[in-house]
Amino acid sequence: MDYRALKQEIIEYSREIGIDKIGFASAAPFTELKDRLLRQQALDYQSGFEEKDINKRVEPSRIFDEPRSIIAIALAYPSKMRESVKGKQGARRGIFCRASWGEDYHTVLRDRLSKLEAFIAAKAPEAHFRSMVDTGELSDRAVAERAGIGWSGKNTSIITPEFGSYVYLGEMITNLPLEPDKPIENRCGTCTKCLDACPTGALVQGGQLNAKRCIAFLTQTKDFMPAEFRDKLGNRLYGCDTCQTVCPENKGIDFHLHEEMEPDPEAVKPLLEPLVSMSNKEFKQTFGSMSGSWRGKKPIQRNAIIALAHFKEESALPSLMDVLFHDVRPVLRGTAAWAIAKIGGEKAREALILAKEKESDSAVKEEIEKGISLLN
The missing domain is CATH 1.25.40 (Serine Threonine Protein Phosphatase 5, Tetratricopeptide repeat)
Known part of the structure; x- marks a missing residue:
């Protein structure tokens, strides 16, 4: 199997199905992330919505048999409404954050990941997958950062050069040895x-x-x-x-x-x-x-x-x-x-x-x- 050629085919197919950015990362343990998570835990800074077992969050091998690589995807979402409504006295309005606009992003990204799985399986029958969006064990941001999707900003969001931080993230662990991409430079600089x-x-x-x-x-x-x-x-x-x-x-x-x-x-x-x-x-x-x-x-x-x-x-x-x-x-x-x-x-x-x-x-x-x- 020519995995370099397969990677290129995956990239091209991802564009066809509406994946705005795709990157590839190794499935090695996220050792630096583990240190950060342990510090967060000690400071009681975690929300409680996360996976409780930190080892599962940083070691892909704990949740997938013999992982070789991770495919990260990003889909850009709108930051402005095409048509908006305004509140006024006697008819006040609230607001949902942009990441909650439209159809549930879990559903949207799972659709793209499912299509990607089917495409890869047809090309490489020996392939196995474990896809996740937000609620999985792995940190979406850590995977995206390693895969070159964007850098981890001071606001703790992944920031992409193309779409800013207005992106949804998902990933797929696989047993295929796909060549990893390089992380990109952090551009936050001295901005606070x-x-x-x-x-x-x-x-x-x-x-x-x-x-x-x-x-x-x-x-x-x-x-x-x-x-x-x-x-x-x-x-x-x-x-x-x-x-x-x-x-x-x-x-x-x-x-x-x-x-x-x-x-x-x-x-x-x-x-x-x-x-x-x-x-x-x-x-x-x-x-x-x-x-x-x-x-x-x-x-x-x-x-x-x-x-x-x-x-x-x-x-x-x-x-x-x-x-x-x-x-x-x-x-x-x-x-x-x-x-x-x-x-x-x-x-x-x-x-x-x-x-x-x-x-x-x-x-x-x-x-x-x-x-x-x-x-x-």
């Missing part, structure tokens, strides 16, 4: 714009993220959002784009190469007030095909309540009071109490005092009491 702009200081230093302070992580949690972060959320419903939008490498970058990645403006910038009372069925119909829906509606609704407080939207007070008095979920009742207090006014005070008398959950009561103190 992403570190300076991070709303919560989650970027501890270049290339190091405290995930527990990152808004992208916080928007996906299901419990009460810690009070110190609520005013930082703005109108974000899922994810955060700040460290990407300020990056000079992303200036002017906006690719519309895949129709399934095009956003529905009403879905990615939804009206906040209807979202607060949305049923499970309505939520699945509206957001079910987006990656940002994976944690269900509770975190999104909690974030919508915080966003209404951000806008100090007085017209939303009746809806927030309805949550405070009738929602069965303590996290939403307590968050509504906080939001009502932030919006303020005599009606807000009366509602919180009444709610304090009726509420039985201790955590919600604490939020109500904090809210009343804000109004005093």
Whole structure:
């Protein structure tokens, strides 16, 4: 088998099926990554969504029999909407991060990887594969960096020369000995714009993220959002784009190469007030095909309540009071109490005092009491 020729055929086929960038890496252990992950673990900077076994994350041989190489792919996604919608007083809107626009990227990339597997298998019947997107054991970014897809920026994103950091990543471990590509030069230099702009200081230093302070992580949690972060959320419903939008490498970058990645403006910038009372069925119909829906509606609704407080939207007070008095979920009742207090006014005070008398959950009561103190 001429593996050099096969590699070239794979590259050419990848373009035919809509893979925007492809690279090849060795399947050797990611020893430097292991050291970083151990430091992150010791500092309690991990989100908890990652694979728990660090050895599986850095040693391909732990998850694949006799790996010889890894194929990394990247697909570029849009950074701007072709048609947008704007919120206004009385009709405020939230925002999903760009990486959640369009069809769930896990589905899109798995489609490309599946086609690539079938192509390679037809050329090399002895080939075996293990493909993964985001939720696999390996670090997508570490593989992409080694494969020359891009460099690992100070914002911890892979930055490509062609598409900036607006790319989805996936990879395929294989037993085929495909020649590796060379990593590319890091171009971040002395720039610290992403570190300076991070709303919560989650970027501890270049290339190091405290995930527990990152808004992208916080928007996906299901419990009460810690009070110190609520005013930082703005109108974000899922994810955060700040460290990407300020990056000079992303200036002017906006690719519309895949129709399934095009956003529905009403879905990615939804009206906040209807979202607060949305049923499970309505939520699945509206957001079910987006990656940002994976944690269900509770975190999104909690974030919508915080966003209404951000806008100090007085017209939303009746809806927030309805949550405070009738929602069965303590996290939403307590968050509504906080939001009502932030919006303020005599009606807000009366509602919180009444709610304090009726509420039985201790955590919600604490939020109500904090809210009343804000109004005093």
